[in-house]
Every structure is written in C-alpha cells, then in structure tokens.
Amino acid sequence: MSVPVYHSFLEEDDQESYGAAETMDPELYKATVEGDLLEFAIAMDKWPLDRHHYLPASCVQLGPQKNTVLHLATSHGHYEIVKLLCKDLPHLVAEKDARGETALHIAARAGDELLVTLLVDSDLEDDVLGCTNKQDNTALHEALIYHHQDVARILINKNRDMPYSVNKEGKSLLYLAAEAGYVSIISLLMDNPVGNYTVDRTHKNKSPVHAAILGKSTDVLKLLWKKDQTSFSQICENGMNSLHYAANIGYTQGADFLLKKFHHFAYWGDKQGFFPIHTASCQGYIEIIQMMLQQRPDTRDLLTLQGQNVLHIAAKSGKCKAFESLLKMPELEKLKNEKDENGNTPLHVATISGHPKVVSSLIWDEHVSLELENNDGLTALDIAEEQMNTYPASFQKRLTWMALRLIGAPRTPRTKFLKTVKCMLEEQSKTENDRDKVNVILLVATLVATVTFTAGFTMPGGYKNSDPDQGIANMLAKVKFHIFVICNTLAMYNATIVAVTLLWAQLGDQNSMQVALKLALPLLGIALTMMSLAFMAGVYLAVSKLSWLANFVWFLGSSFIVLLMLLFLPLCFLGPSNYHIFRFFSYYPFCLMLYALGSYAENEAELCWFCE
Incomplete structure (x- = not known):
C-alpha cells in the first residue's frame, strides 16, 4: 500500500517524488484520539520505515488540518502516546499544523504542565520554543494569553537566553505578563535576557505599564516602577498616557499611584485635548475626579481643545448619577456657568446632547443660570425648541424640552429666535x-x-x-x-x-x-x-x-x-406656564416618563424649588 508523505520532512531534492498527504489512516487516527496505546502501537507498526530518514511512513500522515499524530495526542491529553512519540520521533515536536502551531502551542494553551515538560525536554536544540504560529505567538505567548503562569515559568526556565519578539498585535511577553498580573513572571523576564525584545514602529505603543493598568494590578505597577521608570512615560497612538488609561477604566488605586509618582501626567492632554480628569468625567468615575481635585486642585481649570471643562464633558456623556455628584462638589461651583469656545454652558451642552435627567439636575441647581446665551444668541430652551422642530424629534430631546418648559426657562427675544429657526429649518419639513x-x-x-x-x-x-x-x-x-x-x-x-x-x-x-x-x-x-x-x-x-x-x-x-x-x-x-400649581402637577408625569426612559434616579432636590 502506497502512503503519500508530507514534503516538510524531506530534503529539497526529494520533494518532487512525494505529494502532500490529505488524510490519515483511520485506525491510526482513532487510536491516537482515543488514547489506546496498544492499538496505536499496532497501527504504527503496520508501516515500513522511510529509508532516507528512518521514520515510519505513518508518522507523516496528516489530518485535515495538517496535524500530525503528536498534535492529536497532545490536544487530547494522552500522555503515554506523547511520551512515546517524543522519545522515538523527536522531530515531530517542531512540526506545524495548518495554523502554524506545534504540539507545544497546544499544550501551553491548555495549561498542561506535564505535556509541556515532555515536549520541551525532547527538543534538545530548543528550536520549538521560538516557533511562532500565524499570529506570531510562541508557546510562551499562548501560556500568558490564557493565564497559565506555571506553564510560562517552565518555558522561561527552559532557556532564559531565548530571544522572543512581539506578536502580530504588538504584545510582548512582558506586556502579556503585566496584563495577567504575574509579578513573579515579570521579575523573571526583566532579570534575564528572555525579557528583552525589540518593537517595530507600528507597535511601539504597547507599553507593559498600560497592560498593568488594564489588568488593574498595583503590585505589577510597583514592580515596573522599581525596575524601569522610563516605561511609564510611554503614550499610545491616541496620545493617552498611563493616567489616562487608569482614569478611563476607573482604576482608582492605579490613578492614585501614578499621581503620586508622576503628577505631571495630570497635565498631559491627548490628541483630542482631553486631560485625565476629562477622561474620568466622560466615564463617570467620581472617585478619581475627587482624588485628582484633592491632590492637584488646579486640574479643575483644565480645558479641552473646544474650551470645555469637566462639567461640560460630564453633561455631554449623560451619566446622571455621576453628574449629580459633580454638581455637589464645592470645588466645581464656578464651572457651572462657564462657556466653551462656542459659548455653550454645561446646560447648553446637556440640551444639545439630549440628556433630560442631566438637564433636570442643572435646572434644579440654584447656581445655574438659565438665561445665558451661546455665541449664536440661543438659550438652552431655544436650542431645545430647535431640536423639537427637527423631524423626527427623539423622545429624549422631547423630555429635555419638557424639563426646560416646566421650569419656565427663558427664551431670547422672539424675533431673534424665529430668524434663527428660519435659517435652520424648512417650512415644508415642519408641515x-x-x-x-x-x-x-x-x-x-x-x-x-x-x-x-x-x-x-x-x-x-x-x-x-x-x-x-x-x-x-x-x-x-x-x-x-x-x-x-x-x-x-x-x-x-x-x-x-x-x-x-x-x-x-x-x-x-x-x-x-x-x-x-x-x-x-x-x-x-x-x-x-x-x-x-x-x-x-x-x-x-x-x-x-x-x-x-x-x-x-x-x-x-x-x-x-x-x-x-x-x-x-x-x-x-x-x-411655559407661569402657574405654580400647574408646574406642581406637571412635575409628576415628567418624572414618570424619565423613569420609563431609564434615566431617572431619585434626586434630593426639593419640589418647592421646582415650583418657585
């Protein structure tokens, strides 16, 4: 019986005499998958030895994904078969399947320490350690990605001088270990040549510090600070520094650590002009904002490229509970009526964004001025009415308009407002x-x-x-x-x-x-x-x-x-009723609709202010 042989096992001169195998012997495949050592040995003995390499012809048979018997035995966790193959056919350890993976990749991803040990011990040249799959991941990359710390330690200790590079995502071993929060692995990597890596220009922004922040590991941050402080100054492609990252995910401990070690991070803006305090405000992380204001009180004066302060950003994000907490902070009192470069106050911004609960919180605050106009000469109510005339008006914008009407918010002079509306809307669409x-x-x-x-x-x-x-x-x-x-x-x-x-x-x-x-x-x-x-x-x-x-x-x-x-x-x-009793009764259906919208939360403001 003639069995086709996989050409990767052959010398270049002999490749023309053979074709790539497309299937594996059924008996051999079944014995390997089921882990039947006796049947596996019988199936292997059926085939003669290859004269050139002294390998059984059966061993080069491939499954549909070009996986060898070693790939199959490893993926199914059959130790005895793997041990037998590693002893008699160690060349199989470096063979790759259709995804470019060796058996060591499979064992490392599964986190099987025994299989990993068997495979690396059979590879005397340590070539398999540096083998990469189509994602440019080595077995060590896979172990760290799937959070198998003990397997990673085995692979590192096998050859601490082994050079590794980043994968296709630009993630180094150090980045992956930091992301997983493995302090001991990071120490191994940074104390030995195995942790040294080069990064091309495309992936220069994958900082281990950023990974530690994403993994919310303060211990890793402290270790990185102790061993390599320069890595903390690295910024990503969006211009965000480490404090931006901590503020963006609400990592309070990390933000506190960074503020104390690198307080100047708080004054670095990203490409959008957002400072870390703006990032925290956008995400609604009040604890981080309070901490920044306590340690660096002048951060409240930081403005984005559009001239917006922390309240503008919070109003635009629409996170109601966080915004209400910001309004109660005495440090932010003077920001409530500040205007951005377009003349919009936080109330204008909340109205434009269609956040009725944020608008309600602002109009209940006695320090918020309702009659302020932006650069176009529009008050918040004018903007809300323009949006109502836009077809179709969303339910959120309708509730925003409703809130301003109930409180009796003022308009600009009617002639001026009508002129603006005429410029923006066509009479036909209104009809x-x-x-x-x-x-x-x-x-x-x-x-x-x-x-x-x-x-x-x-x-x-x-x-x-x-x-x-x-x-x-x-x-x-x-x-x-x-x-x-x-x-x-x-x-x-x-x-x-x-x-x-x-x-x-x-x-x-x-x-x-x-x-x-x-x-x-x-x-x-x-x-x-x-x-x-x-x-x-x-x-x-x-x-x-x-x-x-x-x-x-x-x-x-x-x-x-x-x-x-x-x-x-x-x-x-x-x-726009001026009757207090009407406002009183209209308040309750308004709150009911806010609750139905999913944005209403109980507010401590008293109803008497609403009816004044």
Missing part, C-alpha cells in the same frame, strides 16, 4: 411633521369613536324583551350603568369632535394645523379616559355578583386611569 401627527391622532380618534359607538348598542346586561319596557336596558337602575352610559357617550362625542377638527386642519394652512393639534390633544385625552371608565363600569356590572372580583376590577381600572392621565397630561397641556 410634513405636523401632518404626520394629525394622521396619527385622527386614526386613534376614529378607533375610539368606532369602539364607543358599538358599545352604545351592546349595553351590559342586555335589554328587556317584554312589554311595557321592551328595549329598555336591564340594568338601567344601577349606578355603575349610569357611569357607563355617560362616559361612553362623552368618549364618542369627544372622539368625533377630534376627528372633525383634524379633518378641517388638513384643509387649512400651517397655523390652522397648529391650533387644531392644540385643541385635539386634550379632547382625545378626555375621550380615552372616558372610554376607559366606561369599560371599567361595564365589566364591574358584569361581575357584580362576585364582590371581590368586582372590587378588584374597580381598583385596577382606577389605577390605570390615573396612570393614563399622568402620561397624557404633558402631551396636552405642557407649556
């Missing part, structure tokens, strides 16, 4: 926006009218079939029936008026459409509420014989009607 609103409300009103009309002729309890009261409702004397009839009638007539009003609106101009919308929304709210009451009264009548169920229906229905009114109230009546 299309309103037409869409009209169509949606008209559809809902039509459905309400249809449902209530039908309910008017299908009374709860039915009708009497005998004279003299034939056709009269059976439950005419019941109080809940009276409620049903009144509410159902009101719902149908209100819905009908809404439908007719909006039909007229589509025939008129833009101003007529606006007036129609303002009239239709409250009427639709009344119709929906009355329809819900009618439904509740009708169901109550139908189950009135079972008192607990009737009471449950009444309680549940009442709760949902209150919720409906709270949700609909801001849509119907929200405006």
Whole structure:
C-alpha cells in the first residue's frame, strides 16, 4: 500500500517524488484520539520505515488540518502516546499544523504542565520554543494569553537566553505578563535576557505599564516602577498616557499611584485635548475626579481643545448619577456657568446632547443660570425648541424640552429666535411633521369613536324583551350603568369632535394645523379616559355578583386611569406656564416618563424649588 508523505520532512531534492498527504489512516487516527496505546502501537507498526530518514511512513500522515499524530495526542491529553512519540520521533515536536502551531502551542494553551515538560525536554536544540504560529505567538505567548503562569515559568526556565519578539498585535511577553498580573513572571523576564525584545514602529505603543493598568494590578505597577521608570512615560497612538488609561477604566488605586509618582501626567492632554480628569468625567468615575481635585486642585481649570471643562464633558456623556455628584462638589461651583469656545454652558451642552435627567439636575441647581446665551444668541430652551422642530424629534430631546418648559426657562427675544429657526429649518419639513401627527391622532380618534359607538348598542346586561319596557336596558337602575352610559357617550362625542377638527386642519394652512393639534390633544385625552371608565363600569356590572372580583376590577381600572392621565397630561397641556400649581402637577408625569426612559434616579432636590 502506497502512503503519500508530507514534503516538510524531506530534503529539497526529494520533494518532487512525494505529494502532500490529505488524510490519515483511520485506525491510526482513532487510536491516537482515543488514547489506546496498544492499538496505536499496532497501527504504527503496520508501516515500513522511510529509508532516507528512518521514520515510519505513518508518522507523516496528516489530518485535515495538517496535524500530525503528536498534535492529536497532545490536544487530547494522552500522555503515554506523547511520551512515546517524543522519545522515538523527536522531530515531530517542531512540526506545524495548518495554523502554524506545534504540539507545544497546544499544550501551553491548555495549561498542561506535564505535556509541556515532555515536549520541551525532547527538543534538545530548543528550536520549538521560538516557533511562532500565524499570529506570531510562541508557546510562551499562548501560556500568558490564557493565564497559565506555571506553564510560562517552565518555558522561561527552559532557556532564559531565548530571544522572543512581539506578536502580530504588538504584545510582548512582558506586556502579556503585566496584563495577567504575574509579578513573579515579570521579575523573571526583566532579570534575564528572555525579557528583552525589540518593537517595530507600528507597535511601539504597547507599553507593559498600560497592560498593568488594564489588568488593574498595583503590585505589577510597583514592580515596573522599581525596575524601569522610563516605561511609564510611554503614550499610545491616541496620545493617552498611563493616567489616562487608569482614569478611563476607573482604576482608582492605579490613578492614585501614578499621581503620586508622576503628577505631571495630570497635565498631559491627548490628541483630542482631553486631560485625565476629562477622561474620568466622560466615564463617570467620581472617585478619581475627587482624588485628582484633592491632590492637584488646579486640574479643575483644565480645558479641552473646544474650551470645555469637566462639567461640560460630564453633561455631554449623560451619566446622571455621576453628574449629580459633580454638581455637589464645592470645588466645581464656578464651572457651572462657564462657556466653551462656542459659548455653550454645561446646560447648553446637556440640551444639545439630549440628556433630560442631566438637564433636570442643572435646572434644579440654584447656581445655574438659565438665561445665558451661546455665541449664536440661543438659550438652552431655544436650542431645545430647535431640536423639537427637527423631524423626527427623539423622545429624549422631547423630555429635555419638557424639563426646560416646566421650569419656565427663558427664551431670547422672539424675533431673534424665529430668524434663527428660519435659517435652520424648512417650512415644508415642519408641515410634513405636523401632518404626520394629525394622521396619527385622527386614526386613534376614529378607533375610539368606532369602539364607543358599538358599545352604545351592546349595553351590559342586555335589554328587556317584554312589554311595557321592551328595549329598555336591564340594568338601567344601577349606578355603575349610569357611569357607563355617560362616559361612553362623552368618549364618542369627544372622539368625533377630534376627528372633525383634524379633518378641517388638513384643509387649512400651517397655523390652522397648529391650533387644531392644540385643541385635539386634550379632547382625545378626555375621550380615552372616558372610554376607559366606561369599560371599567361595564365589566364591574358584569361581575357584580362576585364582590371581590368586582372590587378588584374597580381598583385596577382606577389605577390605570390615573396612570393614563399622568402620561397624557404633558402631551396636552405642557407649556411655559407661569402657574405654580400647574408646574406642581406637571412635575409628576415628567418624572414618570424619565423613569420609563431609564434615566431617572431619585434626586434630593426639593419640589418647592421646582415650583418657585
């Protein structure tokens, strides 16, 4: 039987006589995978020796991924077979599969110390230690990537003079050990030639210090400081230094260590002009900001390339709880009304970014000025109204506008504002926006009218079939029936008026459409509420014989009607009202919608400030 031989085992002159094997003998493959030493030996003995190299022809058989029997035995953890192959066929140790991996790569990735020891001890030249796969990872790289510290120590101790380079990601052994937090491995690497490496220009930013910060290992930072302080000054491609990294991931201990050792890091900006305090503010890490302000109080005056301070950045990020904590810091008091290069205060920035909870926190702060204008002459409310006129306006921006209207935030002079709006918006898009609103409300009103009309002729309890009261409702004397009839009638007539009003609106101009919308929304709210009451009264009548169920229906229905009114109230009546009582009641549906948005958290500010 002729068995094709893998050409990598052959001399260059003999390669033409052989083809690459594409499959492995089934019996040999099965015995290797199952770890059956006896069957494996029988399968190996079936094949004659190769004359040139004195290797069994069977050993060069490859699986679909060009893996040898040693690859298979190693991946399945069969020690006896690996031991036998390492003893009789040590050349297999350096053979690579389709991914460029030796059996040592597989053993190191699995963290199997015994297999690693067997493989490295059989390689007398130590060539296999430097073999790299297609990712340029050696076995030692793999051990560190998969956090196998003991395996890494075995590989290092095998040859402490072995030169290693970085992998395709630019990560050195020292970087990987620092990322994993292995202090003892780092000591081995830095105290021996094995830890020396060269980095090309493409990967010069992969600093072990940055890796230690990402791994949040203070012990590694201290060791690196002790052995190589120059590595702390390395910056990444974005211009971020080590303190930026610590601030970006909220590593408080690392940031404290760096501030004490390299306080000048706090005054280094990245390519975007962000200083470490801005990075911490963007991510919402209050402890790091407090620590920086305590140790280096003048960092609060640092500005980005756009002239924005720490509150501007926090307002733009939209992290509500962190922003509220910043507002309470006395050190940042004077920053609340500072403007960036575009004249925007933190309130302007939060409004532009559409963060309603941040806006609410700012307007509840008595030190925040609501009437300040930016370089375009716009207040925060002006900006919110411009965004509302943009189609489609997001729910967050609608709530932002709502917050400013409820507090009574001022506008700029109306003529100036209208001129700005005309420059930014086309009248046609505004008309299309309103037409869409009209169509949606008209559809809902039509459905309400249809449902209530039908309910008017299908009374709860039915009708009497005998004279003299034939056709009269059976439950005419019941109080809940009276409620049903009144509410159902009101719902149908209100819905009908809404439908007719909006039909007229589509025939008129833009101003007529606006007036129609303002009239239709409250009427639709009344119709929906009355329809819900009618439904509740009708169901109550139908189950009135079972008192607990009737009471449950009444309680549940009442709760949902209150919720409906709270949700609909801001849509119907929200405006720049000067009436304190209206602001008081509008506050609760506003908070409810913030909570539904997922951005509401309890605020300690008192409601009296909101209503002043």
